[in-house]
Amino acid sequence: PRTAVIVVAAGSGTRLGLGMPKALVQLAGQTLLERALGSVFAMSEPAQVVVVAPADNVEQAEALARSVAGVASEYLNVVAGGATRQESVRAGLGVLLDSVDEVLVHDAARALTPASLFDSVVAAVRESGSGVLPVLPIADTIKEVDDARAVVGTLDRSRLAAAQTPQGFPRAELVSAYFAAAEEHTDDASLFAAAGHPVITVDGDQRAFKVTTVWDLRRAESYIDDSAQ
Numbered sequence: 001p002r003t004a005v006i007v008v009a010a011g012s013g014t015r016l017g018l019g020m021p022k023a024l025v026q027l028a029g030q031t032l033l034e035r036a037l038g039s040v041f042a043m044s045e046p047a048q049v050v051v052v053a054p055a056d057n058v059e060q061a062e063a064l065a066r067s068v069a070g071v072a073s074e075y076l077n078v079v080a081g082g083a084t085r086q087e088s089v090r091a092g093l094g095v096l097l098d099s100v101d102e103v104l105v106h107d108a109a110r111a112l113t114p115a116s117l118f119d120s121v122v123a124a125v126r127e128s129g130s131g132v133l134p135v136l137p138i139a140d141t142i143k144e145v146d147d148a149r150a151v152v153g154t155l156d157r158s159r160l161a162a163a164q165t166p167q168g169f170p171r172a173e174l175v176s177a178y179f180a181a182a183e184e185h186t187d188d189a190s191l192f193a194a195a196g197h198p199v200i201t202v203d204g205d206q207r208a209f210k211v212t213t214v215w216d217l218r219r220a221e222s223y224i225d226d227s228a229q
């Protein structure tokens, strides 16, 4: 395959508070990981799929991933993640096939992301040669606050965008940006830009929201119920 998708699923799920890694939480009868992988395996071109699993749950994640992959499991790798998201992505970068030119990095927690968003990010990376970030406009007014919780300022909402995944990158630049990274970043576009590479945006998708809290899980369940009718 020309493309690899690294699905990071090694987070602890502390904020969800269900006592298990978030990717293994059930959402209407399937784990978040299975739902996320369902879209990855529905991409229009087959990709190498690298699942980065919690170190204690690698076998379980592998069994789930193989069940979703079916015949496509030839291009599936499951590796153990690290203490931070950045370490987890780095673990995934270590097993890329030689044929891969573009790498997408995706949060398993964005379990309802449609396959079409993966396809559009791949197309934009090929066309631009840049990093590609799916974004949505921000609905809330965003404030900067200090340690005493006083408001320091209001950011200009028209210039802000909420970052989603999958984020896509030319492989060589992404790997060298990971080698060069001196600090922790909360997403790959930030790390890639810190290494001096350009990042463009494409339209994100409401369904690519990140499941972080129980409220998000309920929102995801109601979306599945509605779309099943």
Ligand code: C5P
Binding pocket: 008, 009, 010, 011, 012, 022, 023, 052, 081, 082, 083, 084, 085, 086, 088, 089, 106, 107, 108, 109, 110, 210, 212
């Ligand atoms: O914590 P947060 O919700 O920002 O995590 C985003 C994604 O990164 C999740 O899918 C989570 O499983 C993954 N992650 C990881 N390894 C970590 C921390 C987070 O793979 N150490």
